[in-house]
Amino acid sequence: LPMLFYGDEQGYVNDYNYQQNSTTSYDSRWVHRPVINWENKAYLQEDTEAYSIFNNTKKLIHIRKSMPYVADKKNLTWLDTSNKKIAAFLRAWDDERLYCLFNFSNTETSISCYVFKQNTITPLICIDAWTGMQYKIGLDNEMLVMKPYQFLLMQMA
Numbered sequence: 001l002p003m004l005f006y007g008d009e010q011g012y013v014n015d016y017n018y019q020q021n022s023t024t025s026y027d028s029r030w031v032h033r034p035v036i037n038w039e040n041k042a043y044l045q046e047d048t049e050a051y052s053i054f055n056n057t058k059k060l061i062h063i064r065k066s067m068p069y070v071a072d073k074k075n076l077t078w079l080d081t082s083n084k085k086i087a088a089f090l091r092a093w094d095d096e097r098l099y100c101l102f103n104f105s106n107t108e109t110s111i112s113c114y115v116f117k118q119n120t121i122t123p124l125i126c127i128d129a130w131t132g133m134q135y136k137i138g139l140d141n142e143m144l145v146m147k148p149y150q151f152l153l154m155q156m157a
Contacts, residue, residue, distance in 0.1 A: 101135030
């Protein structure tokens, strides 16, 4: 968290021009290697999309650095959300827990609070590391509603 490809930090998109070049057309990985305009400083201008992407990427990196248990310790467990629109996994180390939930749909959807109870320690309250919002973890039949494309990085409080 996060995984970046070349240019992602400024909002560059896939570049399909690689298909026209005989030295790169054989390898589709070149789609993620756009030509970077090093003179473009849009990521420094507050009213641009590049600025928003760049600063939100920095925020994600800061969050990641504050969570040593997210390092590759082979401590990732996929969670059953019973909702094909939401992917969720748990990163656990000692008493630390990070529940990562991602709504991959363009509609509001929900999952049961049971998702948080699938693995040993059951949290009562979680705090989203991205927004700082606090969430009370309800009973198994209570639902956590997620907005379109919302993600939650839920730490046990």
